[in-house]
Amino acid sequence: MLDRLPRTIDPLHLADKRSVIKGELSLKDFGRLCGMLFDTGGNVAIELHFSREGRLAKIEGKIETRLQLICQNCLQPIDWPVQAPVRLGVVNSLEQVDRLPPDFEPLFVEEEKMPLLDIVEDELLLNLPQYPKHSEACQIQETDSRVPTRPEAGRQKRQDNPFSILANLKNQENPHGSTKK
Template sequence: MTTKQYIDTLNLSGGPQFVEGQVLSGELTRLVQDFPAQGDSAIQWSLSASIDHVNRRVLEVRAQGSVVLECQRCMKPFVWPVDISNMVEVVTDEAQLEDDGDADGPDRILCNGRLDALGLVEDELILSIPYVPMHDVCPDTLELSTGEPMPESRPSPFAVLGELKKS
């Protein structure tokens, strides 16, 4: 189990803060709760906190690695590479959170003090996973439940309609 690391979001004026680590993707229970077994897939992550050029408290979230997903086309597991880099602004009250003054600015999160670094990394990973994960190209050999390979091509059920249309 990974020990928790925190960023003190209220004390960034004293200087930037940086934490990093590595975690097995299977330890990120919110991320992988509906995914296949993760094996030894690992995620390298880092979180740096600072005050930007317009005096906003910002966090830069980075993560690289892989997770095992289930293809929604063929229902087989496959490895999905993860490579995220995102900037997040820290605000201290809900009015700031909902302020639309800077539509081009970074996403905002609400935090009044200690922020669980790995929790934020896991949130960003969850957002990076496709809603419907699929292989680019599913494996060629599909098998029926009897264990026999599927036929290469099946006749189209609409072929008869095509022949009627030609008549």
């Protein structure tokens, strides 16, 4: 187990050594995730076990954190706990993806080393809701412009009949002095 988390890792080398990476990363360091958060304070606890099963290098473990997402209805914070299991198979071709066990997701490795933050951030993003919103009705402060207010509601009742204006004109005197009835 490592005392301090490395910035980059070599998943194949760590799998050969059967290494374990355990520690915390700051939420502020996740660039893609930060734009979706109400507050970037806090950490992500990670525990990743690297191993091999035959020729397959795999990463198993868990990621845990509490995120403050932005509600898409009221723009207020939502507390979103994340306890995500990690099951990745290290691959470098589509052939290898087809041979992965069904409960493993592929982790494409193009170079020897890759940022640890990218792996963790991808797993966090996969565990977010598509449209975060409160489970109960939001307390929206703004009024809906389509709903008439009290004075407009009374006026609407008088104008229910679109021909009511014509009826009033029929009963009025003609401006040229003639009164036809």
